[in-house]
Amino acid sequence: MSRETEVHTLSVPPGGTSDRAFLDVRDLRVHFGTEDGLVKSVDGLSFQLERGRTLGIVGESGSGKSVTSMSLLGLHPRADRKGKGGAILSGEIWLDGQELVSATPEQLRALRGQKMAMIFQDPLSAMHPYYSVGAQIAEAYRVHNEVSKAQARKRAIELLDRVGIPQPDSRVDDYPHQFSGGMRQRAMIAMALVCNPELLIADEPTTALDVTVQAQILDLMRDLQKEFNSALIIITHDLGVVAELADDIMVMYGGKAVEYGPAKSVFTEPEHPYAWGLLGSMPRLDRPVQDRLLPIPGNPPSLINLPSGCAFNPRCAYKEACGTACTTVVPELEPTDGAAKHLVRCHLPVETRRTTFTEEIRNHL
Amino acid sequence: MLTFIARRLVAAIGLLIVVSFITFVIFFVVPQWAGQTPEQMARAYVGRGTTPAELQIVETRLGFNQAFLPHYFDYLKAMFVGTTYFDGTTYLHCSAPCFGYSFRTYQEVWPTVLSVFPVTLSIALGAGVLWLIFGVASGVVSAVFKGSVWDRASMFISLLGVSLPVYFIAPLAMLVLCYNWSLLPSPTYVGFTTNPASWAENMILPWTCLAFGYAALYTRLTRAGMLDAMSEDFTRTARAKGLPEHRVIGKHALRAAVTPIVTIFGMDFGALLGGAVLAEQAFSMHGVGALAINSIASQDFPMIMGVTLFAALFVILANLVVDVAYAALDPRVRLA
Numbered sequence: 052m053s054r055e056t057e058v059h060t061l062s063v064p065p066g067g068t069s070d071r072a073f074l075d076v077r078d079l080r081v082h083f084g085t086e087d088g089l090v091k092s093v094d095g096l097s098f099q100l101e102r103g104r105t106l107g108i109v110g111e112s113g114s115g116k117s118v119t120s121m122s123l124l125g126l127h128p129r130a131d132r133k134g135k136g137g138a139i140l141s142g143e144i145w146l147d148g149q150e151l152v153s154a155t156p157e158q159l160r161a162l163r164g165q166k167m168a169m170i171f172q173d174p175l176s177a178m179h180p181y182y183s184v185g186a187q188i189a190e191a192y193r194v195h196n197e198v199s200k201a202q203a204r205k206r207a208i209e210l211l212d213r214v215g216i217p218q219p220d221s222r223v224d225d226y227p228h229q230f231s232g233g234m235r236q237r238a239m240i241a242m243a244l245v246c247n248p249e250l251l252i253a254d255e256p257t258t259a260l261d262v263t264v265q266a267q268i269l270d271l272m273r274d275l276q277k278e279f280n281s282a283l284i285i286i287t288h289d290l291g292v293v294a295e296l297a298d299d300i301m302v303m304y305g306g307k308a309v310e311y312g313p314a315k316s317v318f319t320e321p322e323h324p325y326a327w328g329l330l331g332s333m334p335r336l337d338r339p340v341q342d343r344l345l346p347i348p349g350n351p352p353s354l355i356n357l358p359s360g361c362a363f364n365p366r367c368a369y370k371e372a373c374g375t376a377c378t379t380v381v382p383e384l385e386p387t388d389g390a391a392k393h394l395v396r397c398h399l400p401v402e403t404r405r406t407t408f409t410e411e412i413r414n415h416l
Numbered sequence: 417m418l419t420f421i422a423r424r425l426v427a428a429i430g431l432l433i434v435v436s437f438i439t440f441v442i443f444f445v446v447p448q449w450a451g452q453t454p455e456q457m458a459r460a461y462v463g464r465g466t467t468p469a470e471l472q473i474v475e476t477r478l479g480f481n482q483a484f485l486p487h488y489f490d491y492l493k494a495m496f497v498g499t500t501y502f503d504g505t506t507y508l509h510c511s512a513p514c515f516g517y518s519f520r521t522y523q524e525v526w527p528t529v530l531s532v533f534p535v536t537l538s539i540a541l542g543a544g545v546l547w548l549i550f551g552v553a554s555g556v557v558s559a560v561f562k563g564s565v566w567d568r569a570s571m572f573i574s575l576l577g578v579s580l581p582v583y584f585i586a587p588l589a590m591l592v593l594c595y596n597w598s599l600l601p602s603p604t605y606v607g608f609t610t611n612p613a614s615w616a617e618n619m620i621l622p623w624t625c626l627a628f629g630y631a632a633l634y635t636r637l638t639r640a641g642m643l644d645a646m647s648e649d650f651t652r653t654a655r656a657k658g659l660p661e662h663r664v665i666g667k668h669a670l671r672a673a674v675t676p677i678v679t680i681f682g683m684d685f686g687a688l689l690g691g692a693v694l695a696e697q698a699f700s701m702h703g704v705g706a707l708a709i710n711s712i713a714s715q716d717f718p719m720i721m722g723v724t725l726f727a728a729l730f731v732i733l734a735n736l737v738v739d740v741a742y743a744a745l746d747p748r749v750r751l752a
Contacts, residue, residue, distance in 0.1 A: 163657065176649040181671055191657040
């Protein structure tokens with residue numbers, strides 16, 4: 052079946068496929084029905100990503116970033132009609148003109164590993180302990196390509212070589228436990244890249260690695276993205292990682308984007324108090340030791356009972372400045388007046404945010 | 417690998433010697449500690465009205481008048497080189513491996529055990545195949561369709577299987593299938609070499625009744641193992657690669673879940689080869705288990721010791737096989 056017919060059997064977006072971004076997520080909601088209530092893990096998320104570009108999704112645990120990536124790949128079991136036993140998805144995910152929320156499991160399966168692939172955190176548990184690294188990579192290749200075992204093995208060796216595994220023709224038969232942490236993550240990357248996916252999602256790709264290896268892996272991912280011209284989503288709580296790699300940054304809190312814009316702009320002129328908190332709690336080696344970190348007080352909110360109004364308000368140090376709106380009205384994700392592409396979800400008046408940032412926050416970052 | 421097996425076999429022999437020593441102490445020494453005289457012990461082996469001279473003969477044959485260590489050493493030596501019993505009037509030769517002489521049946525222990533072993537082997541083999549196939553299959557189905565009618569039905573049936581012992585199911589099954597409906601012959605052991613078809617037909621009931629309880633256990637084990645494996649990160653990775661669901665379940669998840677099952681199967685099967693006591697008893701089949709029961713009932717100590725060692729041998733061998741199998745199944749395990 053050609054890709055053309057596949058697109059036409061699905062709904063074609065109003066403006067045709069041409070003016071849509073390569074990845075276009077519109078108002079994505081991922082809810083889970085549990086005994087305690089409806090968990091709104093992702094609640095109205097929209098973003099776009101082109102080939103060759105990198106989006107960094109940043110947030111605390113439970114902010115919905117991993118759920119977002121899993122639902123892009125269609126990895127959540129879907130809930131039944133009563134809304135139980137899995138994820139309730141709504142919204143749209145357009146990948147190269149194909150809509151994924153309404154796609155069948157089989158359509159999604161054919162895309163997984165082929166057109167979109169994922170690099171998981173903690174490669175030791177993400178790889179099967181009983182199969183050799185090479186066999187696992189070759190298997191990913193053979194699902195989507197009609198090739199012999201020998202050809203798939205050759206391809207696995209080629210990929211292991213490309214991601215920087217020394218002596219790939221002998222290491223290909225090693226088991227995951229015989230690799231070091233960094234090599235396992237390289238192998239994981241090789242497994243994700245084996246079918247030349249156009250969308251690559253890396254979920255905390257460096258969290259389980261030690262610092263020296265982290266930098267190597269990030270370099271590798273940057274090189275590979277250039278080489279394959281794939282769209283890359285990096286999910287992390289480590290702002291250092293996205294600072295290195297991302298073109299755009301989306302900060303998530305309580306299942307929603309609270310700040311979204313070009314990386315440079317978000318980094319140098321963050322406007323959301325939560326983003327200030329994230330930046331302020333990042334240790335910097337180039338700052339005097341006396342400057343203390345500025346941790347965000349409190350805990351991430353419950354996704355069943357989000358605080359009314361702005362979900363961040365119980366932890367926000369500036370909510371006095373906007374009166375009652377913070378605790379009663381859910382703020383919209385709106386452009387700041389400067390850069391039209393820089394969106395922020397905050398009730399604070401723009402001027403207040405600017406002055407607060409320049410006067411109070413920036414010196415500490 | 418080969419050195420590992422060789423070393424384990426040597427260790428196995430050592431372990432068997434320890435087992436023989438313990439059983440020996442229990443049956444020959446403990447009664448003496450408890451205050452029984454050799455004469456009283458020998459009296460247990462003979463009928464009333466035995467003359468003191470005859471009693472003396474039995475006492476000598478059984479070695480009750482020997483000191484403990486020489487007595488045990490003779491017993492041990494006989495295993496490797498055989499022995500000849502002499503009680504002052506007659507010679508009884510017992511060739512290696514000699515595990516003693518039954519003074520109830522006047523037969524050598526080892527050939528007796530070997531002669532009944534095919535019965536136990538037949539029961540264990542057929543039942544093992546049945547419970548492994550059905551237990552694992554229903555466990556996988558239960559896990560994959562967790563909460564479904566299938567899952568609930570198989571959990572209910574396996575609860576029955578775990579709670580209904582073979583000596584309850586066996587008479588019930590015989591009553592219905594053999595006597596009321598005459599579907600099957602009332603089980604009697606027919607040698608496999610004599611008539612394979614008849615062998616299988618007679619074995620169906622013992623196999624299914626024995627396998628039922630084990631299959632129930634294995635269903636639960638497999639279900640739990642599969643549920644674990646299906647929630648593992650590597651299963652998610654397999655899905656993310658775009659593998660079809662049957663490969664995700666049947667290859668990646670099952671491969672991880674089945675490894676501990678193989679281990680437990682090896683142990684259970686090994687233990688069963690040392691005597692399927694309940695099943696043999698329930699179907700009146702004279703295997704190693706029935707031999708053990710009868711020997712205990714008649715206080716035939718040499719026979720009890722022989723059967724015990726025989727059972728221990730299989731448990732030890734099963735352990736060795738399991739270790740080797742585990743290393744073959746799990747590349748993280750290194751034999752050393």
